Amino acid sequence: MIKHELAKLVEIAAREAQSKDLIPPTALPEVSVERPQNPEHGDYASTMALKLARAARMNPMVIASAIVSSFPPIPGVEDITVVAPGFINFRLTDNWLREQVPVILGAGASYGSLDIGKGQRVQIEFVSANPTGPLHVGNGRGAMLGNALANILAAAGYSVEKEYYVNDAGSQIEVFSNSLHARYLQALGKDVAFPESGYGGQYMIEVGQELATEYGEKYLDQPSQLGAIGLERMLDMIRVDLANLGVVFDSWFRESSIYKEGKYQAIMDLLKEKGYVAEREGALWFTSTSLGDDKDNVLVRTTGVPTYFAADAAYHYDKLAERGFDRAINIWGADHLGHVSRLKAALTGMGIxxxxxxxxxxxLVTLKRGAEAVRLSKRTGDIITLREVLEEVGADACRFFFLSRSADSQMDFDLELAKQQSNENPVYYVQYAHARIASILDLAKDRDIDFSDGDVSLLATEAELELIRQMILLPEVIEMSAHNLEPHHLPHYAQELAAAFHSFYTVCRVVSEDIPMTKARLKLVQATKIGLARTLALMGMTVPESM
RNA sequence: GCGCCUGUAGCUCAGCGGAUAGAGCACUGGUCUUCGGAACCAGGUGUCGGGGGUUCGAAUCCCUCCAGGCGCGCCA
Structure with a gap:
């Protein structure tokens, strides 16, 4: 990446200036090269001189000049300028920009891929909604975030595995089984009461009826067996919803396996051995306060039943110690914030x-219909499912909406607004650019134009060069997104790339009587298609050849 | 009470300690006999929640206050 090459050269030039005694030999700050927001300031800029000014006790303008005078000539860069109060600005040559077109064409579908992950194994766990009901919009957001992040990390050179943690043990499942059993019995005409805090959703009635028709009275006295069947139904439904979003998991890990396969017992032994388990008031506690957490946590209840936390500790030990992932990433809703510190303490306690x-x-995502808030709880039953929202608003519009906002920002999903705006959704703007290019390439094919010998040095208008400038940003966007674990940069980048293309399109005729120019622009357009397709694919969205 | 997140244009949101704080939507005006008008070009709006502080420089870092969300279970 040219950005890193420049950063390295700034550092070398600064050292050179120091060795020539032009500036004092103070420690150099970490060099970063940024993109100025104002294009008049060039393509890249360094603030090295400004950062050095204090320690060096010199005017930053003087420092900048000293650094610049120590620069070796850089291929691809012209006009290294010093601008008040001390910026060093770089401008890429038109020629260098043009040469990026064949580079992109050569990279093809892998354009933008990096090697910063060095093949490290990363597991990313997301959604992991309890299989006690259908997915809601919040799960959709998590699904898109996790999926895009997995794509980004894979593009950055990590070996990524996507996992769904299935909570198929514990008290919620018991409640689920009892609720379903009641609906099942009711469907069979029995007059039974519905559990007070059971899962009251309409879908439970439907599944109860289904099971009653299929199995008759087979499970009259076996709520947990019935529950197990119902749970698989729910998982199938979840899988379908996720597939509709384009999200497919590599593995589905069952909480129950933690007990069946002795993983729970193993970490309990480990924690005891390390001295982090204490018995108090009939329960077993993890003494996380000794590891800096703000409170101790129960591992095994007075009833002898392990807590969710104990299973989670075992699960994460399995990820990081047994299965050997170098890193694990979890995407959790804000309502799970309280788990973070104790889980981290548990890892520390287990020597990880x-x-x-x-x-x-x-x-969290709050759902509104106009001014009216809609609750998302499965327990209360009155939920709007992800499936309904996707049908109402459209999958790609939803995806783009979910991805455009950073995970930190809370989302008000207004169904009225979303529907109203779905036709104006920026995602279509981006996809349209891709489809437009596909159409141009079709035209070229119809006319039997072979542009493999196109001469990119003919690309000279500002619109063409600006389009290339946007394209070379993709690797930087991927790097930043991977580094900060922030997929939301992609949709913004996608819009800018599409905008650069649309502007180019109105100014420059691609297929024309001018054959050499036609061929050069076909190369440019083909490269743009690669960039757009890659960006859309990273976001997990459809890449339409026509719309 | 304590902890985490958020507060930026009318609305939805970007903004990696740096240059004149940006985009989409909405609004107004213009562009098209041509490769897809789901397009392009132009117009303008900001106490960056308030107040202090650090810095050559703060939307960005620190403190404090205000507002909203979430968390602080032998629930998951």
Whole structure:
């Protein structure tokens, strides 16, 4: 990446200036090269001189000049300028820009891929909604975030595995089984009461009826067996919803396997051995306060039943110690914030560096219809499912909406507004650019134009060069997104790339009587298609050849 | 009470300690006999929630206050 090359050269030039005694030999700050927001300031800029000014006790303008005078000539860069109060600005040559077109064509579908992950194994766990009901919009957001992040990390050179943690044990499942059993009995005409805090949703009635028709009275006295069947139904439904969003998991990990396969017992033994388990008031506690957490946590209840936390500790030990992932990333809703510190403490207690686990806390999605708020709880039953929202608003519009906002920002999903705006959704703007290019390439094919010998040095208008400038940003966007675990940069970048293309399109005729120019622009357009397709694919969205 | 997140244009949101704080939507005007008008070009709006502080420089970092969301279970 040219950005890193420039940063390195700034550092070399600064050292050179120091060795020539032009500036004092102070420690150099970490060099970063940025993109100025004002294009008049060039393509890249360094603030090295400004940062050095204090320690060097010199005017930053003088420092900048000293650094610039120590620069070796850089291929591809012209006009290294010093601008008040001390910026060093770089401008890429038109020629260098043009040469990026064949580079992109050569990279093809892998354009933008990086090697910063060095093949490290990363597991990313997301959605993991309880299989006690259908997915809601919040789960949709998590699904898109996790999926895009997985794509980004894979593009950045990590070996990524996507996992769904299935909570198929514990008290919620018991409640689910009892609720379903009641609906099942009711469907069979029995007059039974529905559990007070059971899952009251309409879908439970439907599944109860289905099971009653299929199995008759087979499970009259077996709520947990019935529940197990119902749970698989729910999982199938979840899988379908996720597939509709384009999200497919590599593995589905069952909480129950933690008990069946002795993983729970293993970590309990480990924690005891390390001295982090204490018995108090008939329960077993993890003494996380000794590891800096603000409170101790129960591992095994007075009833002898392990807590969710105990299972979660075992699950994460399995990820990081047994299955050997270098890193684990969890995407959790803000309502799970309270788990983070104790899980990290547990990892520390088990001898695992907790920095290998990143927990992304995603702020919740609140659903509104106009001014009216809609609750999302499965317990209360009155939910609007992800499926309904996708049908109402459209999958790609939803995807783009979910991805455009950072995980930190809380989302008001107004169904009225979303529907109203779906036709104006920026996602179509981006996809349209791709489809337009596909259409141009079709035309070229119809006319039997072979542009493999196109001469990119003919690309000279500002619109053409600006389009290339946008394209070379993709690797930087991927790097930043991977580094910060922030997929939301992609939709913004996608819009800018599409905008650069649309502007180019109105100014420059691609297929024309001028054959050499036609061929050069076909190359440019083909490269743009690669960039747009890659960006859309990273976001997990459809890449239409026509719309 | 304590902790985490958020507060930026009318609305929805970007903004990696740097240059004149940006985009989409909405609004107004213009562009088209041509490769897809789901397009392009132009117009303008900001106490960056308030107040202090650090810095050559703060929307960005620190403190404090205000407002909203979430969390602080032998629930998951």
């Amino acid at each position: 560096d907790h920095q290998r686990l990143n927990v992304i806390i995603m702020q």
